[in-house]
Amino acid sequence: MTFGNIEYAPYIIAFSFSVLAAFLFYLYRAKRRTAVLVRSMLNISVWARRVKIYCIALAIPLFAFVALAPQWGESQREVENEGSDVLIALDVSRSMNAEDVGTSRLERAKNAARRIADSVSGGRIGLIVFAGEAFLFCPMTSDKGAFLIFLDSASTYSMNLQGTNIGAVFDEAFRVFSKRRENSKLLVLITDGEDHEGSVDEALKRFKELEVSVYCAGIGRESGALIPAPPSGYLTGKDGNPIKSAKNASSLKKIALDTGGSYFDISDSFSGLRSVISAIDSQDKNYYGTRIIKEPLECFAFFVVPLIFLLALELLLPEVRRR
Numbered sequence: 001m002t003f004g005n006i007e008y009a010p011y012i013i014a015f016s017f018s019v020l021a022a023f024l025f026y027l028y029r030a031k032r033r034t035a036v037l038v039r040s041m042l043n044i045s046v047w048a049r050r051v052k053i054y055c056i057a058l059a060i061p062l063f064a065f066v067a068l069a070p071q072w073g074e075s076q077r078e079v080e081n082e083g084s085d086v087l088i089a090l091d092v093s094r095s096m097n098a099e100d101v102g103t104s105r106l107e108r109a110k111n112a113a114r115r116i117a118d119s120v121s122g123g124r125i126g127l128i129v130f131a132g133e134a135f136l137f138c139p140m141t142s143d144k145g146a147f148l149i150f151l152d153s154a155s156t157y158s159m160n161l162q163g164t165n166i167g168a169v170f171d172e173a174f175r176v177f178s179k180r181r182e183n184s185k186l187l188v189l190i191t192d193g194e195d196h197e198g199s200v201d202e203a204l205k206r207f208k209e210l211e212v213s214v215y216c217a218g219i220g221r222e223s224g225a226l227i228p229a230p231p232s233g234y235l236t237g238k239d240g241n242p243i244k245s246a247k248n249a250s251s252l253k254k255i256a257l258d259t260g261g262s263y264f265d266i267s268d269s270f271s272g273l274r275s276v277i278s279a280i281d282s283q284d285k286n287y288y289g290t291r292i293i294k295e296p297l298e299c300f301a302f303f304v305v306p307l308i309f310l311l312a313l314e315l316l317l318p319e320v321r322r323r
Helices: 006-033 036-041 046-067 105-119 144-153 166-178 200-210 249-259 273-282 301-316
Strands: 070-083 085-091 124-130 134-141 185-191 213-218 263-265 286-298
Touching (some): 006 046, 046 301, 085 105, 085 134, 085 166, 105 144, 105 185, 105 273, 124 144, 134 144, 166 200, 185 249, 185 273, 200 249, 213 249, 249 263
Parallel strands (some): 085 124, 185 213
């Protein structure tokens, strides 16, 4: 048996225990206030009162169990696989180790990529990692689980050649998108915008032949930040001084404008991802055939019936005996 709301289990259990504790405390106070003689004068049925107490005491944990959405077994169904081809280009240069966004730039960039992957419904998604060069880290796939495995393993050690070459991203993306002439394609570039090669314009001119929009997610501070270097200290240049990495938003805005995409910043908020998700949803869908998906069977209804019975019994059972 599994539970659909297992991530909320601590809150559901804590709430249920709180309600149960409050109910027991109420019973304790009521017992002290109501003497046996008074209950006799009021003609209260002791067994009916006990049954009502048991009903509530059982209903509280049963409600918590239902709220957890119990599931067992699974069903299979065939669905048409339609969607967009979304290619994410992730900067893994050492400047992405800078921690000027609450965490490292790379970790925040990965979180943004995960949200984009969650929004891809029925389509395919792939991953390019780049620093001084770029290569296809995860081929285009409809398996989100496989994509997330590749994404989690991406790091600043994934590339031997360091530096930042954004032009190489467009060369690699051109190679990937040219293999299949699909109508619905989109490139998401996640980087701090630093470029050490200056080959963007030439590579972008060729890439624009595909008529693929580029959505640029900038990350970092324009004021700059030092780059951590393990085991301690910061990355230094040839002169021995620490290197400061700053976000270059202007170049990313130009790329987005030239390709019909948009630029947004993810340093403080992921709200800008809405433009990417909206673009994915609004594109014409590519058809990839059919696939079989497995879904867990919801069985909370089997426990709702006794829950309703207990609550109804507590409400309808008369506590006062007929004379």
